Amino acid sequence: MITVANTRPTVSSIVQSPDFPKQHFIVLGGGLAGLTAAQALLKKGCTVTLIEKGSQVGGLARTFEKEGFRFDIGGHRFHSNNLTVVNWLKDLLKSDLLTVPRTSHIYLNGQFVDYPIQIAKAISTFSPLKAAHMAVSYLASKVTERQRPEVSFEDWVIKRYGKALYKVFFEPYTEKVWGIPCNELSAAWAAQRISIPSFRKMVQQAIAPAKETPATAISEFYYPRAGFGMIPQALEREILDLGGTIYTNTSVLTCTPTSDGFEVAIQHQDGSHQTLRADQVVSTIPLDALLESIPDEWGSQEISQQYDLEYRDIICLFVALKKPQVSRDSWTYFPLKNLLFGRTHEPKNWSSEMVPDGSYTSLAIEIFASRGESVWQMTDDEILNQVVEQMDQIGWTNKADVHRSWVLRVPYAYPVYRIGYQEKLQAVKNYFSQWPNLHLVGRTGSFHYMNSDGVVEDVFRFIEKTFPETAVEVQPLTSATGRWM
Ligand SMILES: Cc1cc2nc3c(=O)[nH]c(=O)nc-3n(C[C@H](O)[C@H](O)[C@H](O)COP(=O)(O)OP(=O)(O)OC[C@H]3O[C@@H](n4cnc5c(N)ncnc54)[C@H](O)[C@@H]3O)c2cc1C
Incomplete structure (x- = not known):
C-alpha cells in the first residue's frame, strides 16, 4: 500500500493569496488526470493538495503487483502523435520507457485474424x-x-x-x-x-496486401518497463519533490462553494475528518461523486435526481501461469458472446519485468460487466473456473497451468455514450459552470472517452486556459482515434 505522508495542512496553514502563483488548488482524484494536473500546477508555483480514495495513486492507469507478477487494468500502451505529450512522457520516465512492437488478433470463426x-x-x-x-x-x-x-x-x-x-x-x-x-x-x-x-x-x-502500416494500426508504442503504473508513480514522486501533498485512502465528503473558493471536507482511513480551503478545485472523479459532494442548498440534489449518465465497469482477471508463453499478441480480442471474456493481454510480451522469471507468463483478462449484472456477482473462483474452461477449449491454457489468480472489479472504467448523452452531459456541465474555479478534467472527471495521452493533452489545455500568459503551445487533440476498442 502506498500511502504518502506529508504534513497535513490545516485551514490556517494555507496561504490565501489573490496572486495566482500562491493559489491553493485541491485536486480530487489521483488518476493520471489528477496527478498530471497536480504536477503542472506545482510547476506554476501553486500549492496543491491531492485527494485519492484508493490505497495507491494511478486510478485506471495503475499497475497491480503481487508475488512478482505485474498487471495493468487491461494492458495500457502509450501512443501519441503529439510531440509535446511524448516529450513530457520521455522526460518523466527517461530510460524506463520501452518501445514495444504491436501485434494483435481477433478471434473470428475459430481463427485468429489480424487486428485492427x-x-x-x-x-x-x-x-x-x-x-x-x-x-x-x-x-x-x-x-x-x-x-x-x-x-x-x-x-x-x-x-x-x-x-x-x-x-x-x-x-x-x-x-x-x-x-x-x-x-x-x-x-x-x-x-x-x-x-x-x-x-x-x-x-x-x-x-495486393499493402507494405505500409494502415493508419489505424500503430506498429509500436511506448511502455514503461515495470508496467504502466510507473507513470503515476513517477508523477507522485515529482509532486512530493515539488512540495505537494497527496492523501491516499482519503475520500471527499463535501465540496462546499464559498465566496472565494471552496471548503473541502475529507475523511482519512483512520476515520478522522479534516476541512481544507481551496481557491480552485480540479475534479477528476466521476461526475455523480462530485455532484454528491456539493451540499443540497446549491441545488445539487435536483441535478442528482435528473442525473442519468452511465459509466461502464470492468472485471479484470489476472492469472499467473506456469508456462513460458500463451501467444505473441499485444492484445487478443474475443467478440463471441458465449465467451465470458472480451480481451486478453499477455504482460510479458510488453516487458520481461512483468513476470518474476522467464519460466512463467501471465494473462490480464478483461470481462466487460457493470455493477448489478449477474457476472459482477459471481465469486472469484466461479470467474476463474469459467474463463479457464473456455480458454482450454480455445487451446490457450488449462487448469493445471494456473499458478495464482486475482480478480479486480473496477468501477467507472468507461463513460457510456448512450444516445442522448450529450444533452444530459451538457446539463450537468452547465450546473457546474456556475463556479469558474471548479474545473472538470480527464476521462472520468469530464465524461469524455480519452486514452491516457488524451488525458495528458486535456490537462495541458486546462493549464493553458488557467495560465494564458505563460502558455506554451499545445498541439490540438490528436489521440482520439486509432483503435476501435
Ligand atoms: C480496460 C482499459 C484499458 C485501457 N487501455 C488504455 C491504453 O492502452 N492506452 C491508453 O492510453 N489508455 C488506456 N485506457 C484509458 C486510461 O486508463 C484513461 O484514459 C486514464 O487512466 C484516465 O485517467 P483519469 O485520471 O481521467 O481517470 P481515473 O483513472 O478514473 O482517475 C480518477 C481517480 O479518482 C479517484 N476517485 C474516485 N472517486 C473519488 C472520490 N470520491 N474521492 C477521491 N478520489 C476519488 C479514483 O480512485 C481514481 O484514482 C484504458 C482504460 C481501461 C478501462
Missing part, C-alpha cells in the same frame, strides 16, 4: 457464399442506406459497411463491451473511435 481488422482478410475466413453476401451487402448499402440518419452506432456502421459486415464484425464485440444494444449507443462514439479503410482500400488489401 483488415476486412478483406477477415472475410476470407468465411465461406465464398457468405463472403460474397457481405460484399453485396456492402455495395447495396451505398444505395439503400444513403439516407439513413446517423443517430446510433448501428446507423453509422451500416451506412458505411452494410448490414452483413456490421452483424459479423462490429455488433458482437461492441455489444459485449458496452452491455447495451448498438442501436442505443451513440453514433458519436463510432465517429470518434472507428477509423478503418475504405472499401477501395479493402479491395486493394485483398488483391
